[in-house]
Amino acid sequence: MELVKKWLGHPTDIYHLLRFKMGGYRVVMARLDPDSLGAGLRACYRYLNQTSRSFAAVIQALDGELRHAVCIFYLVLRALDTIEDDMTISLDIKIPMLHEFHSYLYQPEWKYMESKEKDRQVLEDFPTISSEFRNLSKVYQDVISDICYKMGIGMAEFLEKKVDSQHEWDKYCHYVAGLVGIGLSHLFSASELEDPVVGQDTELANSMGLFLQKTNIIRDYLEDQLEGREFWPREVWSRYAKKLSDLAKPENIDMAVQCLNELITNALHHVPDVITYLSRLKNQSVFNFCAIPQVMAIATLAACYNNKQVFRGVVKIRKGQAVTLVMDATNIQAVRAIMYQYVEEIYQKIPSTDPSSNKTQQIIASIRAMSLPNGPMASRHHYSPIYLSCAMLLAALSWQYLSTMSKAAEEYIQTGEN
Structure with a gap:
C-alpha cells in the first residue's frame, strides 16, 4: 500500500502509466517486423x-x-x-x-x-x-x-589525462557526446526529413550532446568514484576540496553540495541552445528521438540540485515521472513547458548562501524567457478530472500490476545510458 500512497501523491504519473500501457508507448517504442529485414540488418x-x-x-x-x-x-x-x-x-x-x-x-x-x-x-x-x-x-x-x-x-x-579546466570539460564532452549530436544532425538533414540548417548549425547540435553528457557526469559522481573514474573538472571541485573523492566524506557535505550546484548551473547554460535546436525540427519521429533525452536530463538535474544524496547513492526520477515525460514531450510547446517546470523547481531550491546562486538565477531567467515566448505557458496535460479520478481508482485496485508494467517502461526511459 505504500506504493499506492506514493502514486496517489502524483496523479499525473498514474494517468500516463496507464496511457503508456494502453497503447501510448507505440509512439516512441515502435518495433520493426524482423521478417521485413535481411539477415545482416536483423543481426544489427x-x-x-x-x-x-x-x-x-x-x-x-x-x-x-x-x-x-x-x-x-x-x-x-x-x-x-x-x-x-x-x-x-x-x-x-x-x-x-x-x-x-x-x-x-x-x-x-x-x-x-x-x-x-x-x-x-x-x-x-x-x-x-x-x-x-x-x-x-x-x-x-x-x-x-x-x-x-x-x-x-x-x-x-x-x-x-584528467579533466582539469572547464574548457577541457567542454572539450571532453564534445568528443564523447557533442560529436554524436553533430553526427545525428547531419544524418537528419541528409535524410531530408529535416532542413539543411539542422545539420549546418554544429554549435546547437554540440550543445544537445553536452547537456546530456554533463547531466550524466554530475549524477554519476559516486558511481564513477567507486569505479576509479574522474570526470568533474578540477578547476571547479578544487575550490571545495583537496581531492575529488573528499566530496563524498560526510564532514564535507556542505561544500560538496555547493560544488554540485555550480556544475549544475554550468550545465543549465546549454538549455537555451537545446530549446532553439528542438524548435527547428519538423519530423515527429526525429523530434521524439531528440526531445525525450533532453527532458529526462532537465528532470534529473532538478532532482540532483542541492541534493546531498548525489554523494551517498543514486538519484533517479520516478518511474511514473519518466513515463509522463515520454508521453508529454511530443511538441516544442510541451518541451518549453517542461523546461520551465523544472528550472522553476531548481529556482525554489536555490540557497541564499550558495556561492553560485546569482549565476543560477541568471541562467534560469534566460530559460524562463525562452520557455514563455508567447505569453502563458501551454498546458502539458490533456485529460479530464473524471478520467484522472478513474485512473487513480484503478491504480489503487491494481497497483501490483502497474508496478510490474512500469518496470518495462523504465528500461526504455533510463537517463544516462552509456
Missing part, C-alpha cells in the same frame, strides 16, 4: 536491443531510411566506446585502434575477439555491422566515418 537490430536500454526503441521509431542509418551509427560508436572502456587492452594497442577505427568500416574482415567488455558482441561481429554500414547511402557513410574518426582521436587524447 538484435545487437541494438542488446546493447541499448533506451535508444533502441526511439531509433526503431525513426522514419524511412534514417532508421537504419542511425542504428548503424549507434552500433559503430558502441564498438568504438567498447574499445575505449576496455581496461584489459593496453594503451599501446588501444590508442592506435582508436585512431584507426574509422578505417575498419571499410575492412570487411576486421573484428576484435579479445575484449572482456559486456558489449563485446559488436566487436566480435563487426563484419556484419561494417557490411551494413557499406550498404548505406554514401552521404550517410561519410557522416558516420567522419564522426568516428574525430571521436577516436578525442578519446585517445583523454586516455592519459
Whole structure:
C-alpha cells in the first residue's frame, strides 16, 4: 500500500502509466517486423536491443531510411566506446585502434575477439555491422566515418589525462557526446526529413550532446568514484576540496553540495541552445528521438540540485515521472513547458548562501524567457478530472500490476545510458 500512497501523491504519473500501457508507448517504442529485414540488418537490430536500454526503441521509431542509418551509427560508436572502456587492452594497442577505427568500416574482415567488455558482441561481429554500414547511402557513410574518426582521436587524447579546466570539460564532452549530436544532425538533414540548417548549425547540435553528457557526469559522481573514474573538472571541485573523492566524506557535505550546484548551473547554460535546436525540427519521429533525452536530463538535474544524496547513492526520477515525460514531450510547446517546470523547481531550491546562486538565477531567467515566448505557458496535460479520478481508482485496485508494467517502461526511459 505504500506504493499506492506514493502514486496517489502524483496523479499525473498514474494517468500516463496507464496511457503508456494502453497503447501510448507505440509512439516512441515502435518495433520493426524482423521478417521485413535481411539477415545482416536483423543481426544489427538484435545487437541494438542488446546493447541499448533506451535508444533502441526511439531509433526503431525513426522514419524511412534514417532508421537504419542511425542504428548503424549507434552500433559503430558502441564498438568504438567498447574499445575505449576496455581496461584489459593496453594503451599501446588501444590508442592506435582508436585512431584507426574509422578505417575498419571499410575492412570487411576486421573484428576484435579479445575484449572482456559486456558489449563485446559488436566487436566480435563487426563484419556484419561494417557490411551494413557499406550498404548505406554514401552521404550517410561519410557522416558516420567522419564522426568516428574525430571521436577516436578525442578519446585517445583523454586516455592519459584528467579533466582539469572547464574548457577541457567542454572539450571532453564534445568528443564523447557533442560529436554524436553533430553526427545525428547531419544524418537528419541528409535524410531530408529535416532542413539543411539542422545539420549546418554544429554549435546547437554540440550543445544537445553536452547537456546530456554533463547531466550524466554530475549524477554519476559516486558511481564513477567507486569505479576509479574522474570526470568533474578540477578547476571547479578544487575550490571545495583537496581531492575529488573528499566530496563524498560526510564532514564535507556542505561544500560538496555547493560544488554540485555550480556544475549544475554550468550545465543549465546549454538549455537555451537545446530549446532553439528542438524548435527547428519538423519530423515527429526525429523530434521524439531528440526531445525525450533532453527532458529526462532537465528532470534529473532538478532532482540532483542541492541534493546531498548525489554523494551517498543514486538519484533517479520516478518511474511514473519518466513515463509522463515520454508521453508529454511530443511538441516544442510541451518541451518549453517542461523546461520551465523544472528550472522553476531548481529556482525554489536555490540557497541564499550558495556561492553560485546569482549565476543560477541568471541562467534560469534566460530559460524562463525562452520557455514563455508567447505569453502563458501551454498546458502539458490533456485529460479530464473524471478520467484522472478513474485512473487513480484503478491504480489503487491494481497497483501490483502497474508496478510490474512500469518496470518495462523504465528500461526504455533510463537517463544516462552509456
